[in-house]
Structures are given as C-alpha cells and as structure tokens.
Amino acid sequence: MQNRENEVSKVVRGASAGVNPERWVDDHGDCLYRYALLRVRNPEVAEDLVQETLCAAVRVYQGFRGRSSERSWLCGILKNKICDHFRKLGRETNFSDLEFLNDEMSHKFIDQGWNHDLGPCEWKAEAEFMDRAEFWEIFRGCLSKLPARVGDVFMLREMDEMTTAQICQALKISQNNLWVMLHRARMALRECLEANWFENKPKLQTDG
Amino acid sequence: MGNAEKPSSSSAENPSFLAGRNWLERLLVSFIATRTPKCREVVKLLSQSMEVKLPVTTRIKIRFHYLICVWCYRYGKQLHALRKIASSLPEHVDDCSQETLPDSSKERMKQVLRETWRE
Numbered sequence: 001m002q003n004r005e006n007e008v009s010k011v012v013r014g015a016s017a018g019v020n021p022e023r024w025v026d027d028h029g030d031c032l033y034r035y036a037l038l039r040v041r042n043p044e045v046a047e048d049l050v051q052e053t054l055c056a057a058v059r060v061y062q063g064f065r066g067r068s069s070e071r072s073w074l075c076g077i078l079k080n081k082i083c084d085h086f087r088k089l090g091r092e093t094n095f096s097d098l099e100f101l102n103d104e105m106s107h108k109f110i111d112q113g114w115n116h117d118l119g120p121c122e123w124k125a126e127a128e129f130m131d132r133a134e135f136w137e138i139f140r141g142c143l144s145k146l147p148a149r150v151g152d153v154f155m156l157r158e159m160d161e162m163t164t165a166q167i168c169q170a171l172k173i174s175q176n177n178l179w180v181m182l183h184r185a186r187m188a189l190r191e192c193l194e195a196n197w198f199e200n201k202p203k204l205q206t207d208g
Numbered sequence: 209m210g211n212a213e214k215p216s217s218s219s220a221e222n223p224s225f226l227a228g229r230n231w232l233e234r235l236l237v238s239f240i241a242t243r244t245p246k247c248r249e250v251v252k253l254l255s256q257s258m259e260v261k262l263p264v265t266t267r268i269k270i271r272f273h274y275l276i277c278v279w280c281y282r283y284g285k286q287l288h289a290l291r292k293i294a295s296s297l298p299e300h301v302d303d304c305s306q307e308t309l310p311d312s313s314k315e316r317m318k319q320v321l322r323e324t325w326r327e
Contacts, residue, residue, distance in 0.1 A: 025309075
C-alpha cells in the first residue's frame, strides 16, 4: 500500500514537473519487452511493439492521471498493441496444432471417466506460490510448450482479457474452434503445472 | 460407462463424497452416474463455463457429478486458479524472463520518443 502511494505520488509529481518519457525506456523498457517477447516470440516484433507502446503513451499522456502505476498503465497500452498485432496477423492453424488439438489425453481416462491414479490432485492455495519466482519460470515453460497458435489464443483470452467474440473476430475462427483450442490449452497447462510444480512439492496437501 | 460408477478395486482410496463405500452409496453413485455427463464431457463443459454461462440444468448436473467425482471438482477449481495465474503473469514477467532490450534499441527508442514528445 505504502509502495503504491509512493508510486502514485511520484507520477503526479512527474506530471506537474514535466515528464520525461525517455526515462520510461530505462524504467520499464525491459519489462515491456519481456512481456511482448513472451507473446510474439520474435525479438524484432517485440521491440517494435514496445516502441509503438511508448510512442502511444506519449501521445495520450494527458489522459493519464496517475490512477494506476506507470508500469501497469504502459502494460495496458502494450496489451492493446498486442491484440492489434494478432488482428493484423490472422494466421492459419498449422499441422502440429491440429495434432495437439486431436490429442484427447486418452491415458488420463478409462472409458469416459478419470483414471483414479492419474486424475487431478489437490492444488494448494494460490497465495502460497504466486510470489515464488520458480513458479513463474515453470508456468512460462508450460506456456511455451503449447503450439504457437493455441498459446496465442489462450493468452489473448486469459492475459489480455479479450472476450470470446473479440478473439473470434480478430483471428477469424469459429466459436467452436476457439472453445476447442481453449479447452486443450487449459488441459495441457493444468497437466504441466501439476506435473512440474504441484507434484514436486512434498508439502502438498492431499486428501486421498 | 463412467469410471465413477464402477466400484473398482481402488474405490477404497476414492476421495469423492460418494464412492460406493456401502450399498446406499453404491445406489446413489449409479443413480447420479447414469444421469450426469461423463468426466470427459464434464471437463469440456467446465472449460466452456469459463466462456459462457451454461444452462441451469447443465450446471445442476455438474454439481451432482461432483458428488461422485472429486477429480472433476478439482479440475473445475483449477481452471479458475489457472485464470488467476495467467492474468497475474504480466506482473511477474521479470521473474520468468531475463531478456533485455539491447542498448542500441533503447537509444533508438529514446530518440524517437524525444521527437514524438516535442510534437
């Protein structure tokens, strides 16, 4: 809370004292770049997106009243740029994605029900791991194992908080197709997190 | 045939609320199992429920299914956890990547920003 107030007052002071957008490059450039790179997987495209973000930020700076921290404000602009990027892209789903999408995780089920030994285990509360750097490394690793298109769709939905309708329109895919992709992405990510994080942790509570 | 309706050898370790531990449970399990979707279908519906509000009858069926299947119940909770995790990633991006913008790019960006700022 203290931190937040400091941030806000810093921003307000910055606005009255004449802001220096070049400082954004040093303060937030790497963070924005990392996020962009995670999303578009191409250093040049990521750099362009960061630059577009900062330029847009300069243009709309008057509208920014320091309600949020500078970083989350810039991050919000970057998210919009990323959505636009995918709108312009409109790629086709490639073959490896289709293979992934057809994988029904059959070993997890017997007939139509969970195989009791391989079914989801109990996860501990998010508060216990969300501030651990190792957790985020593992989550990133899991995201990068998704086929590109499936990962894009999942991240547009869950990180950029685009609506289902917006994603369908932007990527020119049917709602059914989108649902299948999201279902498979969630299934694979859940699986990957459980295998690499939750089951590795001896303190995990199980009720079995 | 849902796995849950078969009192298999591992039913002793089945932590579901109803797991066929006695005749009454067995009766209830088979009653619910024949009237609710199978797990494979339930996990699809749970993912859909993150996008749209499912019809009330479907939601009730899923609730009943949870009684006989702790795994689907966990799966549903974990989809919400996954959403929370994914939406928090932007704040933790410094924890999971070490890439940095090359200095030359930073300089170029500052140059562009100077010009844009003056306009």
